[in-house]
Amino acid sequence: MSTITLTSGNDTVKFGFGLTGSVNGTPTTLTGNTFDGAGGVNAITDPYSMVNPYFTVSLADTGVVTFTNASGAVGFVNFQKLQFTDVSLDLGTANADTITSTSATGDKLYGFAGNDILTGGAGADTLYGGSGNDHLIATSGHTFMNGGTGNDTLTSGTGVDQMTGGTGHDLFVISAHSTKDTITDFTLTGVNSDVINLHGSGVAAHTFAQLLTHMTQSGKNAVIDLGSHHTVTLDNVSLHSLVAHDFVL
Numbered sequence: 001m002s003t004i005t006l007t008s009g010n011d012t013v014k015f016g017f018g019l020t021g022s023v024n025g026t027p028t029t030l031t032g033n034t035f036d037g038a039g040g041v042n043a044i045t046d047p048y049s050m051v052n053p054y055f056t057v058s059l060a061d062t063g064v065v066t067f068t069n070a071s072g073a074v075g076f077v078n079f080q081k082l083q084f085t086d087v088s089l090d091l092g093t094a095n096a097d098t099i100t101s102t103s104a105t106g107d108k109l110y111g112f113a114g115n116d117i118l119t120g121g122a123g124a125d126t127l128y129g130g131s132g133n134d135h136l137i138a139t140s141g142h143t144f145m146n147g148g149t150g151n152d153t154l155t156s157g158t159g160v161d162q163m164t165g166g167t168g169h170d171l172f173v174i175s176a177h178s179t180k181d182t183i184t185d186f187t188l189t190g191v192n193s194d195v196i197n198l199h200g201s202g203v204a205a206h207t208f209a210q211l212l213t214h215m216t217q218s219g220k221n222a223v224i225d226l227g228s229h230h231t232v233t234l235d236n237v238s239l240h241s242l243v244a245h246d247f248v249l
Helices: 208-212
Strands: 002-005 012-015 020-023 026-029 033-036 043-045 056-059 065-069 072-077 081-083 087-091 098-100 106-110 117-119 126-128 135-137 144-146 153-155 162-164 171-173 180-183 195-197 215-218 221-227 230-234
Touching: 056 087
Parallel strands: 002 033, 012 043, 033 072, 043 081, 087 106, 098 117, 106 126, 117 135, 126 144, 135 153, 144 162, 153 171, 162 180, 171 195, 180 230
Antiparallel strands: 012 020, 020 026, 056 065, 065 072, 081 087, 215 221, 221 230
């Protein structure tokens, strides 16, 4: 397998389902090579969907992208954007990255290492913080957020959001006009205990005692009613185990 290092400018690799395509307009056989994008903002585009019978995509935590099909595999290093007809993958680096979804399709944003800021868009987006103290921000779409390791901040949007803090002391910020948010791994005790910030959520509660009147137990889950049919569900959390310092009001 050979390594092809591209220029320090902005490079684009386009390919089809046969893992053949072009680099900056030059026809190139891709299979069996590793392309190093070097500097610049480098992109990979494909006219087909990411999920199809011709190839699979894998992402290493180091930021290496590998495409594989029956013909073999090709790797890409230092490429920040992977654009398909059905989804866009935006990749960070080991540094502090700021990545914002710019399309209405389902985007996947990966921060990897560093203290990253990832912002979703109007589509059904997935935000992975990776390691570091990351800030993951949902907007209007249906967003899945996973902070990874580190002390992360996850901010809900106006869509139906699923929030997973991961390992660390995480802060879940519930925005005004939230709809149905779910926190999957709220940690109650220890050095990695989490906090829910409801200050800007619109809930009519200024004390923990008042907040309790807006909460119910639904099976194994605690549910907070923010009003106007807006709720926050804490998976596998007992209502009676919650205390005042779990919240910011």
